[in-house]
Amino acid sequence: MKEIYLDNNATTKVDELVFEEMRPYFCELYGNPSSMHFFGGQVQKKVDQARARVAALLGAHPDEIVFTACGTESDNSAIRSALEVFPEKRHIITSRVEHPAVLTQCRNLTKRGYRVTELNVDGEGRLDMAELEAALDDDTALVSLMYANNETGVIFPIEEAAKLVKAKGALFHTDAVQAVGKIPLDMAASSIDLLSISGHKLHAPKGVGVLYVRRGTPFRPFLVGGHQERGRRAGTENTASIIAMGKACELAMEHMADENTRVRAMRDRLERELSALIPNTRINGGGADRLPNTLSIAMEFVEGEGILLLLSEKGICASSGSACTSGSLEPSHVLRAMGVPFTCAHGSIRFSLSRFTTDAEIDTVIKELPPIIHRLREMSPFGREFLNKK
Amino acid sequence: MWDYTDKVKEHFLNPRNVGEIEDADAVGEVGSLACGDALKLFIKLDEKKERIVDAKFQTFGCGSAIASSSALTEMVKGKTLDEALQVTNQEIADFLGGLPEEKMHCSVMGQEALEAAIAKYRGVDAPAHGHGHDHVENEGEIVCKCFGLTDGFLKKVIAANKLHTAEQVTHFTKAGGACGGCIPKIKEIIAEVMGEEKKAAASKPAAKLTNLKKMQLIQEVLENEVRPQLWADGGDLELVDIDGSNVQVAFRKACAGCASSGYTAKFVEQKLRELVAPDINVQEVQG
Numbered sequence: 188m189k190e191i192y193l194d195n196n197a198t199t200k201v202d203e204l205v206f207e208e209m210r211p212y213f214c215e216l217y218g219n220p221s222s223m224h225f226f227g228g229q230v231q232k233k234v235d236q237a238r239a240r241v242a243a244l245l246g247a248h249p250d251e252i253v254f255t256a257c258g259t260e261s262d263n264s265a266i267r268s269a270l271e272v273f274p275e276k277r278h279i280i281t282s283r284v285e286h287p288a289v290l291t292q293c294r295n296l297t298k299r300g301y302r303v304t305e306l307n308v309d310g311e312g313r314l315d316m317a318e319l320e321a322a323l324d325d326d327t328a329l330v331s332l333m334y335a336n337n338e339t340g341v342i343f344p345i346e347e348a349a350k351l352v353k354a355k356g357a358l359f360h361t362d363a364v365q366a367v368g369k370i371p372l373d374m375a376a377s378s379i380d381l382l383s384i385s386g387h388k389l390h391a392p393k394g395v396g397v398l399y400v401r402r403g404t405p406f407r408p409f410l411v412g413g414h415q416e417r418g419r420r421a422g423t424e425n426t427a428s429i430i431a432m433g434k435a436c437e438l439a440m441e442h443m444a445d446e447n448t449r450v451r452a453m454r455d456r457l458e459r460e461l462s463a464l465i466p467n468t469r470i471n472g473g474g475a476d477r478l479p480n481t482l483s484i485a486m487e488f489v490e491g492e493g494i495l496l497l498l499s500e501k502g503i504c505a506s507s508g509s510a511c512t513s514g515s516l517e518p519s520h521v522l523r524a525m526g527v528p529f530t531c532a533h534g535s536i537r538f539s540l541s542r543f544t545t546d547a548e549i550d551t552v553i554k555e556l557p558p559i560i561h562r563l564r565e566m567s568p569f570g571r572e573f574l575n576k577k
Numbered sequence: 578m579w580d581y582t583d584k585v586k587e588h589f590l591n592p593r594n595v596g597e598i599e600d601a602d603a604v605g606e607v608g609s610l611a612c613g614d615a616l617k618l619f620i621k622l623d624e625k626k627e628r629i630v631d632a633k634f635q636t637f638g639c640g641s642a643i644a645s646s647s648a649l650t651e652m653v654k655g656k657t658l659d660e661a662l663q664v665t666n667q668e669i670a671d672f673l674g675g676l677p678e679e680k681m682h683c684s685v686m687g688q689e690a691l692e693a694a695i696a697k698y699r700g701v702d703a704p705a706h707g708h709g710h711d712h713v714e715n716e717g718e719i720v721c722k723c724f725g726l727t728d729g730f731l732k733k734v735i736a737a738n739k740l741h742t743a744e745q746v747t748h749f750t751k752a753g754g755a756c757g758g759c760i761p762k763i764k765e766i767i768a769e770v771m772g773e774e775k776k777a778a779a780s781k782p783a784a785k786l787t788n789l790k791k792m793q794l795i796q797e798v799l800e801n802e803v804r805p806q807l808w809a810d811g812g813d814l815e816l817v818d819i820d821g822s823n824v825q826v827a828f829r830k831a832c833a834g835c836a837s838s839g840y841t842a843k844f845v846e847q848k849l850r851e852l853v854a855p856d857i858n859v860q861e862v863q864g
Binding site: 568 | 595597606616639640
């Protein structure tokens with residue numbers, strides 16, 4: 188069975204061009220970029236090129252790019268660094284809908300005496316800038332807010348937030364793992380201090396990430412040891428993956444327009460048709476500014492895991508904001524923070540597209556999902572009540 | 578992805594007995610939309626009102642909740658009501674070739690629905706569980722506010738399935754799985770249930786242990802009582818040797834080289850003296 192992969196916010200296919208770019212750096216060009224000999228030196232040149240390619244996608248300077256092992260490491264490094272830079276400040280601001288890579292660390296810091304403010308979101312998943320402004324004080328070391336939400340695709344007004352935060356003298360970090368490569372970013376015209384990227388969300392392999400550190404932003408490394416990454420991240424470079432990351436960023440730039448036109452149109456069609464064919468649905472974050480590739484759709488009276496398993500039988504890969512798939516029992520913290528009613532939160536499914544998604548695949552989902560929902564509703568006591576009323 | 582057995586998958590994809598029985602003799606309902614799973618069970622008895630001739634279900638929930646409901650209806654057909662009441666959640670799980678521990682609450686829900694249906698038919702109160710809406714106020718106090726579970730229900734599941742940790746209680750009942758606020762209380766309840774079991778065991782005439790029995794018991798106590806507590810602090814131990822009443826253990830992970838290992842050895846000794854035999858000595862060895 189050929190898979191229909193609509194779970195690109197979880198991870199993406201490595202673009203074949205990216206794989207070709209990295210392939211020689213395992214068995215042939217395996218030198219250490221730090222070595223004095225020509226054999227390491229030629230790898231150093233490719234790592235430099237990769238750094239320049241990542242910088243180009245972000246509108247940044249190459250020396251602002253620090254390669255890490257993953258998005259989570261970038262997030263953790265940014266938060267720890269900010270707190271070390273301002274040892275006297277004991278307050279952090281984040282939001283209730285952050286990825287666990289940020290939220291778990293912030294919550295752990297409360298045990299070490301830090302005050303953490305988690306900003307609320309409204310029913311569409313949007314931030315309230317007035318709440319951010321009110322939460323900022325002289326004790327605030329860091330504000331960490333995601334660029335775009337992984338579950339709903341809702342985009343935060345990050346530049347506006349960054350300006351407010353900078354005016355108060357705190358550092359501003361954004362987890363931009365879902366945004367980079369999907370929407371244009373320009374660090375040259377930005378107030379962001381620190382920004383996290385993950386390779387495998389933009390068609391590079393797993394195990395490589397980036398932390399953008401603005402020139403002039405004080406920084407303390409998380410990993411110490413060697414002098415790699417100009418002392419900001421010790422450890423021998425994951426050369427093949429870094430080179431892959433550079434290529435992936437170059438390709439992301441080339442495909443940016445496609446992502447925001449063709450991919451967006453496919454997402455919009457999926458949203459429109461499913462909403463028309465399946466009664467009692469709602470679009471989570473539908474009223475907000477969203478990523479072009481993400482659709483979070485809630486279907487009342489059914490539970491997400493059953494939907495996913497039946498979709499999987501048809502070869503369709505999606506994800507749910509439901510509890511039972513994740514090991515936790517509470518529906519997704521993101522949907523709960525948005526106040527999505529329990530009747531919907533348990534039956535929320537996320538489709539996340541990529542440039543490799545085709546119209547034919549979208550047609551298949553539009554054909555297969557409505558009967559699956561009908562079948563599960565017939566099986567559910569609440570679904571039956573609803574169907575009988577109709 | 579969950580590691581579901583083929584039987585779970587098969588019962589999820591082709592559930593038996595979905596629907597309703599219009600002239601059912603008994604109907605049991607547990608769970609709610611807010612809980613994330615719910616089960617409505619219909620039972621039809623024979624003319625003498627003795628044996629279950631038909632059972633049907635409606636389930637809102639994950640794959641294993643649907644499979645557990647399907648299994649339950651297959652298992653109770655042909656049984657008398659008393660026989661049906663003997664079905665345990667573990668048997669429902671076994672029927673399906675096992676469930677991931679995180680999903681055991683699905684099998685518990687099946688058992689609860691069955692109890693609720695039979696209790697309703699007999700006109701008596703269902704045992705306290707709190708999972709259904711009707712019975713919350715009947716017995717015990719609510720421990721888990723998120724899922725509305727009472728201490729009476731939790732005690733029953735803890736004792737029946739020999740649960741030792743709060744995490745296991747969450748997997749079997751969902752209690753503590755949302756906000757986590759009741760986890761300290763769940764730990765207290767586990768301690769209480771374990772204490773009662775110990776008392777029951779102690780009240781039996783103390784038989785002289787054979788060496789073999791003693792060795793088995795020492796191993797059991799170390800596995801079930803001691804190691805889980807050490808794990809909680811990132812430590813562990815290994816049983817090195819048993820010579821009569823002398824037990825040699827080696828500490829591992831965080832316990833190895835820990836300055837407090839002397840206290841830990843004392844704790845192990847206390848547990849073994851309490852639960853195995855009063856003359857046990859514990860010695861820490863390097864190994």
